[in-house]
Amino acid sequence: MNISDMKNNQARLFSTSALSLDVTDPEFAEIISRFAFFEVTQFGDLEIRDRILITLASVIATNGREAFHMVLRGALKAGVKEEEIKELIYQSTAYVGLSEILYFLREANKELDRTGHDFAHTKRTTVKEEERREKGEEIQKKIFGELKKWAREDEEHIDKWISENCYGDFYTREGLSLKDRELITFILLLSSGEKEERLRIHIKGNLNLGRTRKELIAAASECIPYVGYPKVMNAIKVLDELTL
Numbered sequence: 001m002n003i004s005d006m007k008n009n010q011a012r013l014f015s016t017s018a019l020s021l022d023v024t025d026p027e028f029a030e031i032i033s034r035f036a037f038f039e040v041t042q043f044g045d046l047e048i049r050d051r052i053l054i055t056l057a058s059v060i061a062t063n064g065r066e067a068f069h070m071v072l073r074g075a076l077k078a079g080v081k082e083e084e085i086k087e088l089i090y091q092s093t094a095y096v097g098l099s100e101i102l103y104f105l106r107e108a109n110k111e112l113d114r115t116g117h118d119f120a121h122t123k124r125t126t127v128k129e130e131e132r133r134e135k136g137e138e139i140q141k142k143i144f145g146e147l148k149k150w151a152r153e154d155e156e157h158i159d160k161w162i163s164e165n166c167y168g169d170f171y172t173r174e175g176l177s178l179k180d181r182e183l184i185t186f187i188l189l190l191s192s193g194e195k196e197e198r199l200r201i202h203i204k205g206n207l208n209l210g211r212t213r214k215e216l217i218a219a220a221s222e223c224i225p226y227v228g229y230p231k232v233m234n235a236i237k238v239l240d241e242l243t244l
Contacts, residue, residue, distance in 0.1 A: 036225035044218025050183075051222055052080050053088055057184045058223040060092050060104050061191035067226060068104055072111055082117055083124065087175035088184055094166040095188040124174040133160065136168030143182055143205040179209045183219060190220060190235040191227045199238045213243045 021029040041051060052075045059067040075085060085108060093101045113119070127135045140147055140163060150159065171181050186202045206216060216239055220232050 032225065040222060040225055043221055044214070046215075046218050046222065048078050049080055049084075050219075052078055053084065053180065053184065054187050054219050054222045055226060056085065056088055057092065057187040058191040058226045060089065060100070061096055061188045062227055063096075063100055064226060065103065065107075068107065069111070072108060076111070076115060081175075082112060083122070083175035084180075087124070087173060090173070091170045091176070091181060091184060092188055094170055095185065096192065125172075126174060127168060127172050132164040132168030134168075135172050136163035136166070139167045139171045139178065142178065143208060144201065145208070179211070182206050182209055183211065186216070186235075187219060187223060190231055191223055193231050193234075195234065196238060199235055200242065203235075203239055203242055207242070213239065 021032075046054070052071065055071050056068070056075060058064075059071055072085070086105075089101060089105050089108060092104075109119075137147060171178065176184070182202065182205045186199070186206055189198050189202055203216065207213075217236060220235050220239070224232050
């Protein structure tokens with residue numbers, strides 16, 4: 001391993017100094033730097049922008065507040081667009097809940113303000129209020145094919161909200177492609193520890209949109225430093241069942 005390359009890669013985007021570990025836990029910091037910022041980033045053919053979006057989704061899903069600051073600063077250094085970061089955070093609400101997302105949204109806004117971002121609002125909503133369910137169901141069909149009724153009568157409101165809110169409010173917005181959004185959902189579910197059913201649905205969704213097994217393995221592998229091996233191996237097990 002070229003240690004100089006590893007350190008340059010780390011310095012360019014991330015720094016364990018942001019976690020105050022270099023002084024208190026230098027050996028641990030070295031292990032993490034070597035693994036997360038060199039070995040993992042050398043695996044697969046993912047673009048740096050995709051690696052960072054995957055990592056942001058992963059730390060959000062695990063409520064990784066300190067890691068979020070480190071990754072967010074790396075994202076801005078790497079030129080990831082403000083709208084991509086904000087849209088990822090917005091969409092995460094449907095999978096991890098508002099109580100966690102508020103922290104990440106506010107901290108992202110503080111960092112953007114610190115770096116001189118202009119908050120003049122650009123509207124990225126593409127649907128009218130009365131179209132939310134219709135447009136949401138159109139998105140669902142693009143990803144999953146024909147929709148199947150799953151809800152009992154007293155659960156139908158949730159099915160309706162999934163179409164209107166999860167897909168109609170978020171997936172239809174500008175700033176991220178549909179393919180990006182479905183990959184982010186896969187990462188949010190993987191990192192949250194989802195066991196089988198939802199993972200299976202969204203792995204199929206990614207495959208339907210043209211993602212390959214190779215891409216999904218690379219995306220899952222990118223999460224290992226942040227969520228650990230068991231959650232990633234669980235997701236890869238489901239992927240194996242669908243693709244082998």
